[in-house]
Amino acid sequence: MNNYDELDLSLIKQSVSNNASFEMSRDYILNEEVSFNPIVIRDNLRKTKEAMKIISLHGRFEFTELKDISMTLSSLKKGLTLTSFELLEVYEHNAEVRRIARYFRSVDEIDELTDFTESLFYNDELMHNISSKIDTSGEVKHNASERLQNLYAKSQSVDARINETAREFIRNNASSMQESLLYYRNNRACFLLKNTDKNKYDGYTYGNSSSGLASYVEPRVMIALNNEKNDVEEDIKEEINRILYNLSLEVSRYADKFIDNLDSLMKLDAIFTKAYFGYERHAVLAELSSDELYIEESVHPLIDEKKAVYNTYRLKRPDHGIVISGSNTGGKTVSLKLIGISVLLTYLGIPLIATKALIPLYDNVFIDMNDTQSIVDSLSTFSSRLVSINKILERFTSKSLVLIDEIASGTDPKEGEALALAIIEKLNNDQTTFVVTTHFSKVKKYALQQDGILTASQTFDSIKLQPTYKYIENSLGQSNGLDIAKRYLKHEDVLIRAREIYTESETKEESLIKELEKEKEEILKIKSELEEKLIRQKEMNDTLEKEMANLGEMKYELEKEAKEKINRYVEEQKEKARHIIKRIKKEALKEHEAIKLSAKLDNLIDDDKVISTIEEIKPGDNVIVISTSQVGKVEEIKKDRVTILVNGINLKTTLDNLKKTNAFKEDTTKKRKHVDKNYRRVNRELVLVGERCEDAIEILSKYLDDAYGCNLKTVKIIHGYGTGQLRKAIFEYLKKNKLVKNYHLADAYDGGSGATIVEFK
Numbered sequence: 001m002n003n004y005d006e007l008d009l010s011l012i013k014q015s016v017s018n019n020a021s022f023e024m025s026r027d028y029i030l031n032e033e034v035s036f037n038p039i040v041i042r043d044n045l046r047k048t049k050e051a052m053k054i055i056s057l058h059g060r061f062e063f064t065e066l067k068d069i070s071m072t073l074s075s076l077k078k079g080l081t082l083t084s085f086e087l088l089e090v091y092e093h094n095a096e097v098r099r100i101a102r103y104f105r106s107v108d109e110i111d112e113l114t115d116f117t118e119s120l121f122y123n124d125e126l127m128h129n130i131s132s133k134i135d136t137s138g139e140v141k142h143n144a145s146e147r148l149q150n151l152y153a154k155s156q157s158v159d160a161r162i163n164e165t166a167r168e169f170i171r172n173n174a175s176s177m178q179e180s181l182l183y184y185r186n187n188r189a190c191f192l193l194k195n196t197d198k199n200k201y202d203g204y205t206y207g208n209s210s211s212g213l214a215s216y217v218e219p220r221v222m223i224a225l226n227n228e229k230n231d232v233e234e235d236i237k238e239e240i241n242r243i244l245y246n247l248s249l250e251v252s253r254y255a256d257k258f259i260d261n262l263d264s265l266m267k268l269d270a271i272f273t274k275a276y277f278g279y280e281r282h283a284v285l286a287e288l289s290s291d292e293l294y295i296e297e298s299v300h301p302l303i304d305e306k307k308a309v310y311n312t313y314r315l316k317r318p319d320h321g322i323v324i325s326g327s328n329t330g331g332k333t334v335s336l337k338l339i340g341i342s343v344l345l346t347y348l349g350i351p352l353i354a355t356k357a358l359i360p361l362y363d364n365v366f367i368d369m370n371d372t373q374s375i376v377d378s379l380s381t382f383s384s385r386l387v388s389i390n391k392i393l394e395r396f397t398s399k400s401l402v403l404i405d406e407i408a409s410g411t412d413p414k415e416g417e418a419l420a421l422a423i424i425e426k427l428n429n430d431q432t433t434f435v436v437t438t439h440f441s442k443v444k445k446y447a448l449q450q451d452g453i454l455t456a457s458q459t460f461d462s463i464k465l466q467p468t469y470k471y472i473e474n475s476l477g478q479s480n481g482l483d484i485a486k487r488y489l490k491h492e493d494v495l496i497r498a499r500e501i502y503t504e505s506e507t508k509e510e511s512l513i514k515e516l517e518k519e520k521e522e523i524l525k526i527k528s529e530l531e532e533k534l535i536r537q538k539e540m541n542d543t544l545e546k547e548m549a550n551l552g553e554m555k556y557e558l559e560k561e562a563k564e565k566i567n568r569y570v571e572e573q574k575e576k577a578r579h580i581i582k583r584i585k586k587e588a589l590k591e592h593e594a595i596k597l598s599a600k601l602d603n604l605i606d607d608d609k610v611i612s613t614i615e616e617i618k619p620g621d622n623v624i625v626i627s628t629s630q631v632g633k634v635e636e637i638k639k640d641r642v643t644i645l646v647n648g649i650n651l652k653t654t655l656d657n658l659k660k661t662n663a664f665k666e667d668t669t670k671k672r673k674h675v676d677k678n679y680r681r682v683n684r685e686l687v688l689v690g691e692r693c694e695d696a697i698e699i700l701s702k703y704l705d706d707a708y709g710c711n712l713k714t715v716k717i718i719h720g721y722g723t724g725q726l727r728k729a730i731f732e733y734l735k736k737n738k739l740v741k742n743y744h745l746a747d748a749y750d751g752g753s754g755a756t757i758v759e760f761k
Contacts, residue, residue: 004034006369007341007403012301016277016350021063024070024262025269032270034344038361042288043112044349049285050112051275052351060276061103063269065096065721065752070262073255081241082248085138088753090251090258091130092721095752097122097261100268113271116264121257126250133243135731136745136753137724140240148239155232162189162225169221176200178214187233188226190218271349278351281305286346286357291317293339293433298354300338301345305353311471313339315435319454321428323447324437325476326458331469332437333370333405335458339435340365340403362433363399366392370406382410389423402427402434407443417442428453444476561656569659617642623658625651631661682710689720693729700733708739708760716746717756727756734758 003010013030020026035041054061072086082090097120104110104117133144143149166182166189174180176197183190185206192214198205201219208215218226278285286295293315299308313335315322324332342352346359368388370381389404396402408420417440424443427434428450438444447453457475459468617623621634623644632646640655686703688696700717707715719726734743739760746755 002034004340004344004365004367006367007337007344008300008302009034009341009344012341012345012350015301016274019276019280020269020273022066022068022266022269024066024068024266025063025273028266028270029273032348034347034365036347036361036363038288041347041349041361044347045285045288046112047271048274048278048349048351050109051272052279052285054107054109055272055275055279057109058107060279061100061272063096063100063265063272065092065099065754066265066269067093068262069093069258073259076248076252076255080248081245082251084134084140084240084244087130087134087244087247087251088136088138091127091134092753093258093261094122094127094130097265098124098127099752100265113268116268119260119264121254121261123254126254129250130247131745133247135728137728137731139728140243144243145239148236148243151232151236151239155229155236158225158229158232162222162229165221165225166191169219173197173201178209183216185216185218187230188218189222189229190216193217274348274350281351281353283351283353284355284357285349285351286342286354286359288346289358289360291360292358293343293360294356294358295339295342295352295354296356298338298342298352298357300334300341301353303334309469311335311338311469313471314473315433315454319452320431320433321424321447321453322435322456323424323443323453324435324456324458324471325439325444331458331471334469335456335471336403336405336435336437340367340401343401360433361399362401363397364395365401366396366403368392368404368407370409385410393423393426396427396430396432398431400432402432404434404436407436407438407440409439413440416440421446424453448476565656565659617655617658617660622661624661625653626657626659634658682706682712684712684714685716685718687718688726688730689718689722691726693726696726697729697733700730701737704737704739704758712760714757714759716751717758718751718754719756720754727753730756 010030013032017026017029020029035044067089069086069089072082072089075086076082101117101120101122104113110117133141135141140148142152163182169191170177170180170182176193178192178194181192183192188204188206190203190206192209193201194214195208195212198215198217201217201221203217203219203223206216206218277283293313295313297310297312299305299310309331313322324335326332342354342357343359343362343365345352346357368385370385385408392402392404404423407423408416410416411419420436420438420440420443424434424436424446431452436443444455447455454473455476456471456473459470459472617634617637619634619637622631623634624631625644625646630646630651632644632651634642635645635650636643637655641652642655642658643650643652644658645651682703684707686700688699691699696719704715717730719730721727731743734740734756740758741761742759743756745753746757750757
């Protein structure tokens with residue numbers, strides 16, 4: 001297996017897998033091998049693409065409750081009886097599979113993923129059989145069978161007789177007792193008797209106290225009862241084992257289907273994890289291409305996107321090779337790695353951090369990086385790299401991608417240069433796609449003269465004396481070793497002499513190329529600045545156009561809304577007027593009633609009483625609540641939410657439910673009605689996840705009192721899964737609470753075994 005650590009593939013997989021919900025899918029992503037089979041590659045891309053579409057439309061679906069039950073299933077296939085806790089795991093697996101299957105059956109966009117979603121298996125009858133016998137804490141229920149229920153009843157009866165006999169013994173033999181308590185030793189009831197009296201009661205001794213002054217004694221009067229108690233407990237164990245065996249037998253019928261579930265769920269979660277990685281980072285899935293490699297505005301996944309320099313890489317037939325040059329630490333290796341990792345991630349169905357990408361189908365990716373040295377084989381860096389290069393030359397084809405960093409470096413420059421030219425010549429002659437980085441001048445010159453090979457460079461800021469990490473096509477980069485030396489060497493005489501020696505050795509051709517590259521770099525810089533200005537100008541124009549359009553739309557909507565409100569109000573007033581006039585005409589009203597109705601009619605037609613809804617409502621205004629016809633004063637406005645004072649009580653409503661009015665003035669001298677400060681709304685859910693059992697019961701007790709006092713019929717207690725201890729403690733408390741009528745686990749859609757529904761009396 002090639003893990004491609006030279007390209008940081010393992011680290012990127014780790015970053016992707018961190019979002020996995022399921023431990024098995026996390027391991028699957030980390031261990032997934034790169035396939036160069038076009039069928040597998042296309043399948044990976046289609047599945048991730050569909051998952052990204054589903055996430056964008058419906059949000060991310062969480063596989064949160066999934067657990068690896070493969071060990072449980074393995075025990076089952078060996079013929080072993082499952083424990084009650086393992087059976088609970090099987091129940092929870094069924095419940096989670098049912099939730100997942102139902103969700104994906106409701107998603108219309110599912111197509112490529114149906115191989116996984118349609119194969120998911122769960123069995124409602126099995127779930128019912130397990131839940132009817134195993135409680136949510138993983139214990140066998142006392143009523144799991146009629147015989148077990150009777151045995152527990154018998155056990156309680158024996159306990160009662162033991163306690164009664166013990167009380168009578170203590171009462172009758174107080175003088176012999178070291179302590180008036182009932183103890184259990186070896187699962188048998190006994191007493192702590194003084195050593196002087198321990199042989200008086202014709203029984204058995206089970207050791208001494210820590211002081212040595214007393215002994216634990218089972219008197220004859222307790223022997224028969226203890227025997228009966230132990231017999232009942234043995235019968236209980238036997239019945240529990242029988243129940244577990246029968247349930248295990250039932251589960252074993254579906255063991256293979258559950259194993260298939262785990263495989264499907266592992267791959268399904270892995271696909272959605274890859275998709276979410278891309279969705280979260282605004283990444284894109286590459287398209288497959290026959291003859292072009294193109295990665296637009298891209299950055300390596302392990303580099304901080306806020307600090308990264310985005311670059312575009314392209315290589316299209318008949319061109320098949322790129323020679324990248326430039327300064328040390330200038331980003332040549334990062335560019336080479338990004339091209340290689342983009343290919344591998346695409347083949348795995350993992351999105352790329354880019355705006356667009358086209359990736360060809362290669363039959364293999366070969367890498368030789370400038371950071372390998374074999375200590376075990378006593379090889380130098382140069383020797384170990386020759387071994388690596390030899391493997392590449394033996395295996396590559398015209399359909400391969402070859403990546404070589406600092407080709408043939410680490411030896412005499414002239415010899416290294418010759419070797420580099422020979423290797424590139426072979427790759428070029430065989431029409432293999434390759435990307436190499438170099439400092440060798442002859443290699444740069446060769447690349448310029450050859451058809452099919454592109455030159456590129458990572459630029460250097462000669463003023464700041466530091467690399468820009470910008471990838472520039474069709475250019476030659478300088479190593480800038482002497483410029484970089486200025487930042488670190490403080491001896492000016494050494495730097496001056498080095499420059500003289502370099503100038504003397506530089507050929508006219510090299511000097512001319514260098515000057516041309518400097519001029520080209522300046523032109524490219526000016527071009528880049530102009531492009532940035534054009535982009536900013538276009539963005540400003542687009543923003544202004546959008547704002548103008550929004551203002552026009554807002555004005556239209558406001559005018560439309562105002563007209564509708566006025567029309568509605570006028571119609572309401574007309575209807576009220578018609579109703580009053582009708583009553584005055586038809587009914588034989590008393591004088592004071594007629595006067596009262598006439599006054600109402602006057603109020604309706606008094607234009608000064610109602611102010612147009614177009615006017616802005618602000619704190620202190622008197623308003624009418626349209627939905628209730630109440631009149632009040634505006635206290636506070638937050639966005640569209642308004643608090644108004646009506647008869648001494650604060651009410652909340654929305655702006656569109658209010659009309660300004662002069663018909664009412666709030667009498668500020670009036671005393672507000674008393675409002676019970678202790679009254680508050682009680683949420684229908686209580687979250688106890690992470691609480692200690694004692695604290696949780698205290699919180700639950702107060703919550704149930706408050707909820708019952710607010711006339712709530714049912715509430716939900718969210719306790720999570722964990723070890724089951726908190727859930728067990730809550731069940732014990734609910735069993736004794738006098739306010740509780742009934743309680744049961746929530747449905748799978750409502751929290752499953754991580755939540756409990758409580759019904760009040």
